Amino acid sequence: MSFKLSFLLLMNVFIVIFFFAVRKSLAAEEDYFTICSVSRNCGRLNIKFPFFILEQDSACGYPGFNISCRNNTQPILSFPDGDYVIHDIFYQNQSFRVSKDIAFARDAVCSHSISNISFPEDRFYLPSDQRQIFLLFNCDLTLLTRELSQSKVNCSAEANTTLALFNNDPMQYFASEMCNNTVVAPVATSYEGEGSIEDILNRGFVLNWIASNCSTCEASGGKCGFDYSTYHFKCFCPDRPHAWYCPPGNDSTGFVIKVATASSVAGAVVLILLVVCLIKRFSFKDGTEGDKKIEAFLKGHEFQTPKRYRYSDIKTMTNSFRDKLGKGGFGDVYRGKLPDGRQVAVKILNKSKGNGEEFMNEVASVSRTSHVNVVSLLGFCFEGRRRALIYEFMKNGSLNKFIFQEKEQRQLKWETLYQIAVGIARGLEYLHRGCNMRILHFDIKPHNILLDDEFRPKISDFGLARLCPEKESAISMTGARGTAGYIAPEVYSRNFGRVSHKSDVYSYGMMILEMVGGRQNINVEVDHTSEIYFPYWIYSRIELDEDLGLQGVMDEDDRERVRKMIIVSLWCIQTDPSNRPPMSRVVEMMEGNIDSLCIPPKPFSSSPPRSPPANPEVQPVS
Template sequence: MLNFQKLSLLWTLLFLVGNPATGKNHCADKCGKVRIEFPFYLRNKNLNHTTDYPPEFGLLCTQQNKPILELPTLPIQLFVREIDYKSTLIEIYDPQNCLPDKLLKLGNASISPFRFPKGLGRPPPKLNVSFFCCDSLSCPISLLPSYKDVVDPRLVSCTKLKDVSVEWWFSYYEEKFFMEWSKPDCGYCEAQGQKCKWRNGTNGGTECNACRTKRIPTSTVVQIAAGGVAGLILLLLLVKALFYAYVYYEKRGEDQARIEKFLEDYRAMKPTRFTYADIKRITNGFSESLGEGAHGAVFKGMLSSEILVAVKILKDTVGDGNDFINEVRAIGKIHHVNIVRLLGFCADEFHRALVYDFFPNGSLQRFLVQQNNKDVFLGWEKLQQIGLGVGKGIEYLHLGCDHRILHFDINPHNVLLDDLFVPKITDFGLAKLCPKNQSTVSMTAARGTLGYIAPEVFSRNFGNVSYKSDIYSYGMLLLEMVGGRKNTNVSVEDSFQVLYPEWVHNLVEGKDVQISLEDEGDAKIAKKLAIVGLWCIQWNPADRPSMKTVVQMLEGDGCELVAPLSPFHISGSSTVNTVVPARRQNFELEVIHEIEENSVDHF
């Protein structure tokens, strides 16, 4: 370790280095840690600014040894952190960490003789930037590019000052930005290890000049090395302390630690992380409820005056967090037009919330009415587009991701509609992930919404649980879209009735039906949706088509589609292509509770 005398010598050396020092022949000056060379000069020196240096490149060195650049056209002072003479770049910063205040004054004004760095040899593009006034922050001025669709929650309570179209945005990051100059260009001389000056004392051109510099004494090098060793030891101690702190907090709670590790692995997906205080502020204290489902309540929120969101507060916050992990993991990597977009999340102690886009049209359930209800009925063409969109979303979940995602809760309440009635599948709280080559999954209990749960999910006596279970739920949804009514009846606890409506087969056979179809095109759409729905709700999972086949059936004209037998038909019958006569059947299923497995795949 360094003794007291060596430490005193080191601090003395640093003090001397930190003060301005002038080299011979004005080849180099220093202001703090910044080297001042041609074409820059210190205005504090008594130099000939006409013949020796360009006047607009003068710098002021403050009493704190901080160089300041004053632009000729603007009354602002820019602090210089570094000058790269070889690349002709200047790094600008603000010692008060409030650079946006300087940029607000700069706006889109000219910075001649300087400019902002070019990208790929082209002038920097202009970008609209919004300035905010934030009294609650250490820097009262904040800025954000206007193209961002998610606002920093710290700016929610701020006041927008103005929007400016600027060229400096792509030169600004992490509380600093860069400028460059083109003339005089001393890059060639710097590359040769020499300095630059006016040729023959005129400002018409430059030439290289070899300047003699003082070598640093060996003793000084030793002292600097000793200081580096001491700094390294302190750094190692700090790293060790941080490591022990990390281990301590990792062991504080098993559930919270698992969620934190999971979120760290998925941090690259760019959903915004909110604190619970942010969630309360965004929802205005949970003042406007949008509804409540099996996994939590949903509230309307506002990130800004222009961005509305839906915030889902998960239930069972004292549990192991599987619902939260399922939902974030299932949709964290999904980018599909028919899957709801995750904007952010909250994992603040035991508070867990998910933030989505807000859809003013609500869920599909709102529009499942018969066509005589003109105020709500969407029309058969629109219903076909919605059914096809939901199908493509499920197909993407089954085939388009790294892992197959089984939703297990497809129903009209979990299909949201945007402003253009484009469907968005939501609520992944019951979802399971499995490899694409895995045909079945293990489950310890039935999951889903009564009336949409496939028989094999209730009991393995009806077959293995697989992606075909989602197809059954989708088929029930299609039949409800066609009939404008529910096909199920929840009676008593742990039981339900599948109401198999006779009008479905009447529709596909061309007989009288309970729904009026005046237009031939509407009749074709309704018949196609009904036939596809019947195929999807086949009792035997092996008889149901894949989602890829379902999408192809919906995209076709439907002329070649043949109705299946009753969905409760057992494979192997000799009358597979016979249309079942019109009838009404009630099938009552009792929930079969299975013995819980010893190990559950939590993914």
């Protein structure tokens, strides 16, 4: 009897403590809404999420976006290489203009006291169209050409000659050979060529930020913030924080109601604790090793991964999988709609992929990206064997349906195909160079290029992707991965070289040849009477400057676009990986003058056998 009395007394004490803890927590949550509602300014700029001023509560901003307001007039953001002054913030497109917290003068430009910028690439990235200025120091005067002389900076000491060129200058690569050192500085595109070199540097450059979009939360009456206990975005509302937005009818009365009912909630705490204990004890008892591996992965990457949905949410947003968009290498894709009305594409991963490699590849790779030519991952679902990935919806589907047709049925103009090829190149350049971890895709093909309503391309399907440190190029791989017809020779056999980002370059080149010829590379027939391998055939025509007989070529501009696409793709499919250009060079070749392109060496020694592999889809080997 005394034991029961002691137990009841202990439970009552616990319930009282829990009640006050809930009440205190709710009051604190209401305080965040009030604190983050206060308007903050530094000089003429309004400072709001994801930025926050140091004196403000950090929960009102995003980690790493803390600003110090110097003399109440200058917003200062600190990067690893020093302080930067924020000149403008463009909240509508998540970008801002900054410059180093120093005044660039002619002496600094001439004396090589300028260094490359360094910023946290897990939070910020340079826009793809951002211009860059190349400052080349200690250049050899005897090798200066007339064109390069116009780029010379007037320094007092001729022996310390400095050149300044923009990244669209064709003389940039020649100049780098005659100078001892190079510093690359991004500059705001609109200011290129306006004023002196010092003026251009002092005006700064534009950075985009990687953080949750605040517009949905603010539109619902909430204030954007960050929950450091869960390390996730929070929308602070009058009643309490919500994941993304405040529900309709949300006001301060909700707080009173929750406090009034807190005692009822506390009464069920014992049951909840028992349930939690049971879940912890049995949650993985029947799960596979692959499931445990994925859960550990998601836990370790919680800050980087997008929103996690329940399987019931997936069924709701897809209307019980009513509208099937297509079938990919790892599962079926359905049309869906998020609660805020946005259309999405939902990929339901095949149950047969037991170890979950493709799921983790997609989440790990795409979550690190933010680029106009890379598809955006908006969410995911993982409930044991039920796995789904939620992507932005692309109205025009995949590229393959626009190029694998009879010639007279070609739907896209050559100008559009050319712009698609350039966009894919920019996306691959970003994956290889624009992320803090280099992302190798390993499955570049028309099926994995999606087109939006304006036919802008986006790279998708990262199920075979691999991550490697930015400064590392070659990787070790125990088996071939990719799709036959697009796989680089070194992926099949290491006798051709080491597997690296150049393997994606090869796949890109083969895909561009398909866009030109309108034929799949696993089919080696050129026409009804010829069995010549298409890249071999087209190389011989380009080498002899013969007409290609392609449909839809309307004028000289079209002929130039086609020839440029062919020459660049032939460079990309060189058998030796070291002879292939990096994607940054591919972009420059595609956007540059056709007269500056030379025909590459023959990229193959002989035509491949006529019969394609029995299984064209080569899956990864663990």
